[in-house]
Amino acid sequence: MTPYVSPLLSLPGAVPAVEPDAGVAAHYGDLFKEQRALARGEGLVDLSHRDVVTVSGPDRLSWLHLLLTQHVAELAPGRATESLILSAKGHIEHVLYLVDDGETTWIHTEPGAAAALLAYLETMKFLYRVELADRTGEFAVVHLPAGSIATVPDGTVVRETPHGRDVFLPREELAAFAAGHGPAAGVLAYEALRVEGRRPRLGRETDHRTIPHELGWLETAVHLNKGCYRGQETVARVHNLGRPPRRLVFLHLDGSDVRLPEHGEPVRLAADGAGGRELGFVTTSARHHELGPIALALVKRNVPVDAGLLVGENTPAAQETVVEP
Structure with a gap:
């Protein structure tokens, strides 16, 4: 399959992004200027490399309700939500960003995730009146930041959240x-801006054993009082015990280091130095226009919330709690 290349990579100054965001621009020449514009509610972000899936048919919401962690049986048209699909052991397999237009449920998810998602959903159709489709080739996701006054064409599906609007735009437009x-x-x-907002992302803040409690997804993507779904036993057990094995933290990184830590670099107690025991790993790092170098990391639950941390070999980091231990 030919790798995807967005038409917006032809814009002046465009520098291609790398995985998991290959196919769109990393930046257009001025990272901080672009951040400040988004923070003011100006401009847009090309997310056209993300996969788009639709579920239609009269049973779509009641059927999805049986499979997802979120309560969607009565999802009102135009109301955005997000949800997870878990393994039987409660580990996160898919993250879905949804909106229903009254006839079809529109979902965007990580680049390349549609095939596996649809393969699972197809096995669960049974006699329900639902139709599944991969619409990635037809529709591109464009993000308009919170506060944007940009208008979208009539009839365009829009997923509006506190962080901005995700527009499902025909690719030719x-x-x-x-x-x-x-x-x-x-x-x-x-x-x-996602890191600043402490918002997790599949494949960055997750690994093969991540459960929703570790990342704060109980608040936004899990409904604790709905019927059964795959993995619910783990969700209920850990919620009732209140002891997820790991927790997400926000890191202020020492600005004297010219390089950002990469995904997977170890996190240790600063007091133990570079030879200390690994207590977690960096998930996403970024350069912020106001905060400087920042990161999200996943650490063991028992890491003291006030402890200074060391990222990689020599980058000191101060932590802020995202998920309580």
Whole structure:
């Protein structure tokens, strides 16, 4: 399969992003200028590399309600939500960002995730009146930041959240829409604001054994009082005991280090030095236009909340609690 390349990579100054965001721009020449524009509610972010899936049919919401961690049986048209699909042991397999238009449920998810998601959903259709489709080739996701006054064409599906609007735009309209609603910002600016907002992302803050409690997804993607779904036993047990094995933290990194730590670099207690025991790992790091170098990390539950940390070999970090131990 030919790798995806967004038409917005032809804009002046565009620098291609790397995995998991290959195919769109990392930035367009000025990372901090792009961040400041998004923070003011200006411009847009090209997320056209993300996968788009639709579920239609009269049983779509009641059927999805049986499979997802979120309560969607009575999801009102235009109301955005997010949800998870878990393994039988409660580990996160998929993260879905949803909105229903009254006839179809629109979902965007991580690049390349649609095939596995649809394969699972197809096995669960049984006699329910639902139709599944991979619409990635037809629709591109464009993000308008919170506060944006940009208008979208009539009939366009929009997922509106406190962080901004995700627009499901026909792909042939992407370049023209960007030209009329710019300036474009790259995914590095978008990710920096995501890290600032302490918002987890599948594949960055998660690994093969992550459960929702570790990342704060109980508050936004899990309904604790709905019927059964795969993995619910783990969700209920850990919630009732209040002891997730790990917890998400926000890190202020020492600004004297010219490089950002990469995904997976170890986190230790600063008092133990570089030879100390690994207590977690960096999930996402970013350069923020006001906060400087910042990161999210996943650490063991029993790491003291007031402890100074060391990232990699020599980067001191101060932590802020995202998930209580």
